[in-house]
Amino acid sequence: MALAAAGRVLLQAGSRLGRREVVDGARRFANKRVEVEADEAAGIAVMKLKNPPVNSLSLEFLTEFLISLEKLENNKNFRGVILTSERPGVFSAGLDLMEMYGRNPAHYAEYWRAVQELWLRLYLSNMILVCAINGTSPAGGCLMALTCDHRIMADNPKYTIGLNESQLGIVAPFWFKDNFVNTVGYRTAEHALQLGLLFPPAEALKLGIVDEVVPEDQVHSKAQSVMAQWMAIPDHSRQLTKNMMRKAMADNLIKQREADIQNFVSFISRDSIQKSLHTYLEKLKQKKG
Numbered sequence: 001m002a003l004a005a006a007g008r009v010l011l012q013a014g015s016r017l018g019r020r021e022v023v024d025g026a027r028r029f030a031n032k033r034v035e036v037e038a039d040e041a042a043g044i045a046v047m048k049l050k051n052p053p054v055n056s057l058s059l060e061f062l063t064e065f066l067i068s069l070e071k072l073e074n075n076k077n078f079r080g081v082i083l084t085s086e087r088p089g090v091f092s093a094g095l096d097l098m099e100m101y102g103r104n105p106a107h108y109a110e111y112w113r114a115v116q117e118l119w120l121r122l123y124l125s126n127m128i129l130v131c132a133i134n135g136t137s138p139a140g141g142c143l144m145a146l147t148c149d150h151r152i153m154a155d156n157p158k159y160t161i162g163l164n165e166s167q168l169g170i171v172a173p174f175w176f177k178d179n180f181v182n183t184v185g186y187r188t189a190e191h192a193l194q195l196g197l198l199f200p201p202a203e204a205l206k207l208g209i210v211d212e213v214v215p216e217d218q219v220h221s222k223a224q225s226v227m228a229q230w231m232a233i234p235d236h237s238r239q240l241t242k243n244m245m246r247k248a249m250a251d252n253l254i255k256q257r258e259a260d261i262q263n264f265v266s267f268i269s270r271d272s273i274q275k276s277l278h279t280y281l282e283k284l285k286q287k288k289g
């Protein structure tokens with residue numbers, strides 16, 4: 001119910017957003033931060049994250065992304081979505097640090113609700129989600145990929161993926177942790193989460209964070225062929241199986257959603273945490289100079 005109500009709000013906002021055009025038989029919805037190439041005849045859409053410079057998951061990005069996803073979910077002709085970055089090199093830098101630094105509690109609460117919504121919508125999506133990870137994908141970027149049914153990563157040792165929150169002086173919340181544990185197993189998750197490890201493609205493959213590593217120029221063709229394989233499975237049996245595997249974990253967040261928001265707000269508002277974020281942001285700046 002809560003998801004449906006949030007969806008209606010998003011759709012109302014969505015009707016004021018976006019530009020449409022038809023390119024090579026595929027409809028393109030181009031919002032500012034998300035580009036959707038929607039091939040209705042094939043039943044597949046490609047969603048490209050387009051929030052320069054590093055596809056951070058800002059509140060505006062999350063809103064546009066959720067609106068685009070909702071449009072696809074509401075059209076029964078769409079059965080599969082390929083998630084990728086419009087900027088090869090960075091899939092997503094994760095949550096937008098500027099949404100968690102120097103803001104007020106009401107803003108933190110609004111932001112966290114949107115982050116929860118992103119995870120719930122992707123994790124519980126009835127559509128087939130294939131992630132074409134064509135760049136680095138730390139923290140929230142990794143979480144987005146973890147919600148997908150199949151993950152393909154570009155074979156470039158410069159790219160890394162993982163949950164590095166610990167390195168920022170923050171803590172991955174229980175539902176990030178649960179999603180990660182269910183993907184890589186308890187011991188690997190315990191080790192990687194405490195150290196905030198980021199893994200290059202070959203290691204990510206060994207641990208099961210990604211399902212395949214392919215040459216960079218083949219990520220998209222591979223995503224299309226994997227999608228074709230998944231599309232051959234009857235929707236009803238695949239969807240019921242997905243729901244059976246995922247419902248308990250999603251319900252765990254749904255029933256604690258408000259408490260999780262309060263916990264985030266009080267954690268992120270602490271002086272010590274704000275100081276850690278400040279130090280990390282400074283490090284990112286210095287890396288440039």
Ligand SMILES: CCCCCC/C=C/CC(=O)SCCNC(=O)CCNC(=O)[C@H](O)C(C)(C)COP(=O)(O)OP(=O)(O)OC[C@H]1O[C@@H](n2cnc3c(N)ncnc32)[C@H](O)[C@@H]1OP(=O)(O)O
Pocket residue numbers: 053054056090092093094095096097098136138139140141164165168170171172173263264267268281284285287288
């Ligand atoms: C119960 C409480 C629970 C709290 C849990 C909170 C959970 C948080 C999960 C997260 O997702 S936290 C975010 C973690 N992300 C990162 O650590 C990534 C940081 N970024 C990078 O490592 C690099 O930027 C990159 C992604 C490897 C890309 O490198 P590149 O050299 O291409 O770009 P930069 O020059 O570093 O960055 C350009 C520009 O973008 C800013 N920026 C980078 N990442 C973020 C971000 N996540 N949010 C906001 N802004 C970001 C960076 O500061 C530069 O800005 P400038 O103004 O141009 O200097």
